[in-house]
Amino acid sequence: KAGVTQTPRYLIKTRGQQVTLSCSPISGHRSVSWYQQTPGQGLQFLFEYFSETQRNKGNFPGRFSGRQFSNSRSEMNVSTLELGDSALYLCASSRSSGRTGELFFGEGSRLTVL
Amino acid sequence: GQNIDQPTEMTATEGAIVQINCTYQTSGFNGLFWYQQHAGEAPTFLSYNVLDGLEEKGRFSSFLSRSKGYSYLLLKELQMKDSASYLCAVSSVSGGSYIPTFGRGTSLIVHP
Numbered sequence: 001k002a003g004v005t006q007t008p009r010y011l012i013k014t015r016g017q018q019v020t021l022s023c024s025p026i027s028g029h030r031s032v033s034w035y036q037q038t039p040g041q042g043l044q045f046l047f048e049y050f051s052e053t054q055r056n057k058g059n060f061p062g063r064f065s066g067r068q069f070s071n072s073r074s075e076m077n078v079s080t081l082e083l084g085d086s087a088l089y090l091c092a093s094s095r096s097s098g099r100t101g102e103l104f105f106g107e108g109s110r111l112t113v114l
Numbered sequence: 115g116q117n118i119d120q121p122t123e124m125t126a127t128e129g130a131i132v133q134i135n136c137t138y139q140t141s142g143f144n145g146l147f148w149y150q151q152h153a154g155e156a157p158t159f160l161s162y163n164v165l166d167g168l169e170e171k172g173r174f175s176s177f178l179s180r181s182k183g184y185s186y187l188l189l190k191e192l193q194m195k196d197s198a199s200y201l202c203a204v205s206s207v208s209g210g211s212y213i214p215t216f217g218r219g220t221s222l223i224v225h226p
Binding site: 004031033035041042043044045048050055056090102103104105106107108 | 159
């Protein structure tokens with residue numbers, strides 16, 4: 001079956017702009033979580049959605065937001081971009097809320113902020 | 115809060131055995147898992163331990179001691195393709211669901 005699909009794969013923005021990233025989970029998976037990955041901080045949890053509801057949010061400013069649609073597809077938005085937002089943004093899906101630990105990751109969207 | 119420590123980098127020889135350690139401090143512990151991430155690729159699931167002891171899966175094994183807040187990933191018969199980053203992550207209960215907190219990863223370099 002198809003894996004987790006993220007679009008776009010690469011994008012370049014300038015400071016102050018906003019960006020929207022998209023994630024299509026594996027069919028049948030209802031939980032979608034988002035992570036920011038940087039060389040210095042590793043993988044950091046942004047938020048998790050389950051059945052269109054945000055269940056948890058990581059320690060990121062309000063400029064980072066997300067949503068999930070009825071078909072489980074999810075989007076995340078970053079407004080007023082800063083240089084420090086340059087990172088790989090990974091989406092992961094799982095059947096429930098990740099209790100068994102197995103998350104299926106997409107290949108990520110690499111954001112560069114100039 | 116959560117705190118996860120693992121070595122930044124390790125090197126090993128093809129055919130050898132390597133052990134990657136992970137120590138953690140967390141509340142609401144619900145399990146520990148390991149992911150492998152090759153450069154430029156998505157992390158892929160390797161193992162999940164919720165009870166103490168050793169879980170073996172082919173060339174890879176993972177061990178957990180909850181009382182010590184300690185886990186290791188053991189890779190046997192190393193192959194060049196095992197060169198990758200290995201991420202230790204702890205699952206904890208938060209807001210009714212289970213949120214993984216990842217360590218910064220151990221970059222393993224396998225040389226001939």
